[in-house]
Amino acid sequence: MTNVAIIGGTGLTRLSGLEIIHREVIHTPYGEPSGPVTHGHLFGREIAFIPRHGPGHTIPPHQVNYRANLWALQHIGITRVIAVAAVGGITPEMKPARLAIPDQIIDYTWSRAHTYFEGSLSQVTHVDFTEPYDRALRSAMIAACDSAKLGQMNNGTYGATQGPRLESRAEIDRMSRDGCDLVGMTGMPEAGLARELELAYATCAVVANWAAGRGPDATITMEEVGRNLDAGMSDVARMLEALMPL
Numbered sequence: 001m002t003n004v005a006i007i008g009g010t011g012l013t014r015l016s017g018l019e020i021i022h023r024e025v026i027h028t029p030y031g032e033p034s035g036p037v038t039h040g041h042l043f044g045r046e047i048a049f050i051p052r053h054g055p056g057h058t059i060p061p062h063q064v065n066y067r068a069n070l071w072a073l074q075h076i077g078i079t080r081v082i083a084v085a086a087v088g089g090i091t092p093e094m095k096p097a098r099l100a101i102p103d104q105i106i107d108y109t110w111s112r113a114h115t116y117f118e119g120s121l122s123q124v125t126h127v128d129f130t131e132p133y134d135r136a137l138r139s140a141m142i143a144a145c146d147s148a149k150l151g152q153m154n155n156g157t158y159g160a161t162q163g164p165r166l167e168s169r170a171e172i173d174r175m176s177r178d179g180c181d182l183v184g185m186t187g188m189p190e191a192g193l194a195r196e197l198e199l200a201y202a203t204c205a206v207v208a209n210w211a212a213g214r215g216p217d218a219t220i221t222m223e224e225v226g227r228n229l230d231a232g233m234s235d236v237a238r239m240l241e242a243l244m245p246l
């Protein structure tokens with residue numbers, strides 16, 4: 001049994017180096033997770049893995065069943081969740097292919113199933129979200145990046161947008177005025193739901209592209225996204241190797 005899970009994002013549908021033990025199909029009260037949970041050994045530690053967008057990368061960000069994914073992980077005894085997520089870089093330090101361990105979130109998503117606290121409740125619950133990411137898990141991930149000399153960013157505000165389209169230049173300008181350093185489509189409601197389940201949750205963001213209007217090019221191409229994610233994901237693997245056994 002393990003208590004550590006990795007949720008893989010775009011570019012991390014399969015975890016290279018994972019020696020698979022078995023796959024577990026879990027049905028939840030919230031519907032089906034993105035796919036079976038894969039149990040395996042990663043750098044000598046047993047972990048669970050779930051690809052956020054499904055095994056074939058077919059589930060867009062606004063249709064991911066975040067509630068089912070996290071419920072399934074908690075159901076099998078997971079207490080710590082490392083979320084890997086592709087993002088756009090807004091501030092100049094958030095360069096393509098760089099890793100960042102964000103410390104704050106602003107939620108711009110809408111109409112997603114974003115809470116477990118609804119329906120027939122015995123009481124209304126408001127979880128604290130002052131620090132949206134788990135402090136100890138973030139520190140361990142930053143230490144792992146440091147020891148692998150990855151040149152990561154140790155802070156940053158993640159702005160979660162609805163997608164699946166990318167943002168307009170004006171939307172990114174507004175997010176920048178709000179204080180966002182990174183933009184992605186999956187950070188929420190995932191982090192909030194993890195907090196509701198009292199899971200320790202932290203994100204390793206991989207900058208896939210300059211956010212709209214921030215880079216030298218007029219448009220964002222899937223070719224540049226793919227290239228930067230390939231480079232960034234090899235750093236994610238080095239971070240995970242340095243992190244294990246967690």
Ligand code: HPA
Nearest residue numbers: 086087088183184185208
């Ligand atoms: N915007 C939103 N989500 C993203 C981006 C982006 O530019 N790049 C990768 N995920």
